[in-house]
Amino acid sequence: MDFRVDRSLAMPVRAQLKGAIEFGISFGELTAGDALPSVRKMATLVGVAPMTVTQVYRKLKADGLVEARKGAGTFIADSSQARAAQHSDIDTLHWEIDQAIDKALELGISAVDFATIVKMRLDYRSRIGPRMRFVMAGLFPDATESYCRLLSEQLDAQVLVEGTTLEALRHDPDVRAFAASSDCVVTFTNRHRELKELMPSARVVTIRFIPSETTRMQLASLMPTARLLVLSQFPNFIPIFRSAMRRFAAHVTNVTTVNYDDPKVEDYLKNCDAVIYATGTDRTAERARPGTFMFEYRHVPDPADIDRVLKPLLERPSLK
Numbered sequence: 001m002d003f004r005v006d007r008s009l010a011m012p013v014r015a016q017l018k019g020a021i022e023f024g025i026s027f028g029e030l031t032a033g034d035a036l037p038s039v040r041k042m043a044t045l046v047g048v049a050p051m052t053v054t055q056v057y058r059k060l061k062a063d064g065l066v067e068a069r070k071g072a073g074t075f076i077a078d079s080s081q082a083r084a085a086q087h088s089d090i091d092t093l094h095w096e097i098d099q100a101i102d103k104a105l106e107l108g109i110s111a112v113d114f115a116t117i118v119k120m121r122l123d124y125r126s127r128i129g130p131r132m133r134f135v136m137a138g139l140f141p142d143a144t145e146s147y148c149r150l151l152s153e154q155l156d157a158q159v160l161v162e163g164t165t166l167e168a169l170r171h172d173p174d175v176r177a178f179a180a181s182s183d184c185v186v187t188f189t190n191r192h193r194e195l196k197e198l199m200p201s202a203r204v205v206t207i208r209f210i211p212s213e214t215t216r217m218q219l220a221s222l223m224p225t226a227r228l229l230v231l232s233q234f235p236n237f238i239p240i241f242r243s244a245m246r247r248f249a250a251h252v253t254n255v256t257t258v259n260y261d262d263p264k265v266e267d268y269l270k271n272c273d274a275v276i277y278a279t280g281t282d283r284t285a286e287r288a289r290p291g292t293f294m295f296e297y298r299h300v301p302d303p304a305d306i307d308r309v310l311k312p313l314l315e316r317p318s319l320k
Contacts, residue, residue: 001029003037003045013048018056025065025076027094028085032078036066039074107200113177117201120174121181132156132314135179136163137187137195139233143279147209147301151186154306156314166191169198184313186301190236205313207305211244212298219248222274222293229272229288230257230297231265231281241278241297260284 001024005016024030036042039057043050057074060066067077076082084090104114136151138144144163151161162182168175179185180202187195189206196204211219222228230245232238238257245255256268260281269275269287275294277285285294 003042005046005048013046014052014056017042017046017048017053018059021056021060022065022081025079025082026085028090030076030082031086032076032082034076035072036074036076104201109201113173116173116177117181120177131158131160132183133160133162134184134186134310135182136161137166137169137179137185137191138163139166140279141165143298146298150300151306151310154301154303155310159314166194169195184310186310205309207309208302209299210302211248212300215295215298216248218295219244219276222249222252224251224253226252226254226273226293227271228252228255229268229275230255231260231275231277231285232257233260233278233280235259237278241276244297 001020003017003020005013005020007013009016011019021030021036030036036057037045039050039053042053046053057066057068061068061074064079065077065081066074068074087093101114104117109117134151134155136144136148138147141163144165148161148163152159155161164175164179166187169179176199180199183203185195185199185202185204187204187206188209192204192206195202228245228249230241232241238259241257242255245252245257249255256272258265258268260278262268265284266287269285269292270289272288272292275285275288275292276297277294278297282296288294
C-alpha cells in the first residue's frame with residue numbers, strides 16, 4: 001500500500017496517516033496479519049517524525065485495528081473492520097455507499113451533514129433494531145407527544161414513532177439530522193414545504209388532522225344561543241376552525257373566530273359565553289369573564305389518512 005500525506009491540506013498529517021491506514025483496512029488493501037512498516041521506515045516514507053508514527057500506531061492499537069508483536073513489529077489485527085473488508089458482498093456495499101454519497105451531493109448536502117445523518121441512522125438502528133422509525137413534526141411538545149402516541153397505536157408494532165417540534169427543527173442541526181435519518185417525517189399539510197427546505201434528504205409526508213372525539217363532543221354540547229369565541233394560534237388555521245364549527249357545531253350561529261393576538265381580542269373575551277382555544281392560546285382564553293365555559297380544541301391524526309398514507313410505507317420501505 002502507498003502511504004502518503006498531503007501537506008497542503010488543513011488536516012494534520014497524523015490524522016491523514018491514521019486515516020490512510022484505516023482506509024486500507026476498510027477496503028481490503030491491508031488484511032489481518034499484514035505487517036506495517038517499522039516506525040522509522042514509515043516516518044521516512046511519509047516524511048514525518050518517528051514520534052508522529054508512534055502516536056498513530058498507538059491510537060490504532062487502542063482502536064483494536066493493529067497489534068504490536070514483541071520483536072516483530074506492528075501488524076494488522078483480526079478486527080471486525082478487517083473481516084468486513086473480506087466479505088464477498090463488500091464491493092456491492094461500497095457501491096451502495098457511493099450511490100448514497102452521490103445522492104447527498106445531488107441534494108446539496110454537505111459532507112459533514114451527510115456524515116451526521118449516517119451516524120444518527122446508525123445510532124437509531126443499533127438502539128431499536130430493524131424497526132422503522134417515523135418522526136412526527138408538530139407545533140407544541142404536549143400535542144406532538146399525543147400525536148405520537150395515537151400514531152403508534154394505529155401503526156404496525158415494528159414502527160417507532162418519535163416526536164419533535166418545528167421550532168427544534170429550525171434551530172437545532174442535531175434534531176434536523178435525527179429527523180432526516182428517519183424512515184419518514186410526518187407533519188401537517190401546510191408545513192410540507194418548510195420541512196423539505198429544512199431537510200432536503202428527508203421523506204416528508206403529510207396527513208390530515210381532525211378534531212378529537214372529546215373536542216367533537218364538547219362542540220356538540222354547546223348551547224345554540226351561546227356567543228362563541230374561537231381563538232386561533234395562527235391566522236392560517238382560522239379557516240380550519242370555521243370549517244370545524246360548521247361541521248360539528250352547526251347549531252351555534254353566533255360564532256367569532258379570531259387570532260389570539262388580534263387587537264380586539266379583549267373585547268371579544270368580555271362579550272362571549274364560551275371560548276374554544278387552540279393549543280398555545282390558553283393564557284389568552286383565561287382572560288375571559290369568570291364562569292365562561294371554555295375548552296381546548298385538540299386535533300388527532302385522521303385514521304383514514306393513517307391507513308391511506310402511512311401504512312403503505314410499511315410495505316414499501318425501499319421508497320425512502
